[in-house]
Amino acid sequence: MKFSYCGIRVKNLDESLKFYTDIMGMKIVRPPSKLPLVGGTYVALKSPDSEQILELNYYEPNSPYAKPFTNGEDLDHLAFFVDDFEAAMKRFKEKGVKIAVERVDWWQRTKGAYILDPNGIWIEIAETTVENYLRD
């Protein structure tokens, strides 16, 4: 039994695809696929040189799963690790990305911030690597 991906719901598939590809640099690794019985479409994304999979799930207005969109407490955050924190933050600002926390002061280990995706999901930005995250 293997944890295989994290799937988020999106209100607008084009908008979220644009955000996660153009701004967050991910690539589509499974093109948008419709599930007619669900009334939905899903698409899978990966960052280059990373195995972590993010799935975007869109439900059509008449889908039984198209409940009113709310931001819950169950999804705490997604994390993206960067090589150059300042360059990443500069780019987010140029692209008009919403910043939730400009600079976190609770880590000794690295520079970090939180930005918001188009649906209000918190995204941690940290200047580190998975290897360092697992051992520091």
Added chain:
Amino acid sequence: MKFSYCGIRVKNLDESLKFYTDIMGMKIVRPPSKLPLVGGTYVALKSPDSEQILELNYYEPNSPYAKPFTNGEDLDHLAFFVDDFEAAMKRFKEKGVKIAVERVDWWQRTKGAYILDPNGIWIEIAETTVENYLRD
């Protein structure tokens, strides 16, 4: 910039750790670490032979992040892929795991179901592999 992990919030760290290790078979790859300025604790998990990282985030009652727990629409589901669907479902029932959808009928490709984690997060169970998921 790399997508590095998905972090969920948990109401009870022991309960969720027990669920994701004992029932879902994950291993702790970063032991629980406290963030005193946040009033929280985080721990990272992986399934054996998988690179996908799940982070559990617990906030103490007096943490500014300990907002009332709500299940939102932003986290659609987590997915776990299994070798033997019937064996996995039998084990979930023996362990008293809540079943959200006993058997999905909207995929042609494989057997699937949805179970609930201790905080009401939907978990897809599918008899497939990441390789098949990305190509089928």
